[in-house]
Amino acid sequence: xxxxxxxxxxxxxxxxxxxxxxxxxxxxxxxxxxxxxxxxxxxxxxxxxxxxxxxxxxxxxxxxxxxxxxxxxxxxxxxxxxxxxxxxxxxxxxxxxxxxxxxxxxxxxxxxxxxxxxxxxxxxxxxxxxxxxxxxxxxxxxxxxxxxxxxxxxxxxxxxxxxxxxxxxxxxxxxxxxxxxxxxxxxxxxxx
Numbered sequence: 001x002x003x004x005x006x007x008x009x010x011x012x013x014x015x016x017x018x019x020x021x022x023x024x025x026x027x028x029x030x031x032x033x034x035x036x037x038x039x040x041x042x043x044x045x046x047x048x049x050x051x052x053x054x055x056x057x058x059x060x061x062x063x064x065x066x067x068x069x070x071x072x073x074x075x076x077x078x079x080x081x082x083x084x085x086x087x088x089x090x091x092x093x094x095x096x097x098x099x100x101x102x103x104x105x106x107x108x109x110x111x112x113x114x115x116x117x118x119x120x121x122x123x124x125x126x127x128x129x130x131x132x133x134x135x136x137x138x139x140x141x142x143x144x145x146x147x148x149x150x151x152x153x154x155x156x157x158x159x160x161x162x163x164x165x166x167x168x169x170x171x172x173x174x175x176x177x178x179x180x181x182x183x184x185x186x187x188x189x190x191x192x
Contacts, residue, residue, distance in 0.1 A: 021114040024135030028107030035100040117172040120179035137164035
């Protein structure tokens with residue numbers, strides 16, 4: 001931490017592997033902020049009080065009294081309602097929920113794992129390559145469900161990005177554990 005609080009220290013002075021870690025992290029967070037806005041727009045909208053059933057703050061958070069038009073009990077709907085949305089719209093809230101939570105959780109795990117991996121003092125070109133593969137594959141893997149949902153294709157993105165993410169993250173975990181327990185601590189003293 002002394003490095004980060006040193007007078008005159010700037011992000012531009014970071015080594016390339018660290019810049020890659022922070023770049024991918026900030027991309028994840030930027031996408032996460034977009035999902036927050038998109039979910040708010042779809043679920044709450046810009047109105048405080050809207051018509052019943054339409055996105056608004058009141059519709060989302062205020063309990064409305066039960067309708068008195070049907071005092072005999074709940075109505076049975078034998079026919080589909082006239083305003084049924086197309087089937088692709090029915091998946092949107094679920095996909096956005098999963099996407100939103102994964103974009104934040106994967107970014108934090110990647111940030112921590114990549115930091116530990118950088119502490120191994122592996123050659124910057126090798127560390128940067130593994131971090132770039134891990135960050136890019138993680139980003140694509142988190143984006144894949146949305147891309148597949150929007151295109152109706154590109155199904156290969158899930159297994160390909162998942163495999164690349166799994167391999168790169170496993171390499172970072174195994175190498176960091178090995179360096180921590182079996183590395184030569186005297187060969188690489190910490191610098192301020």
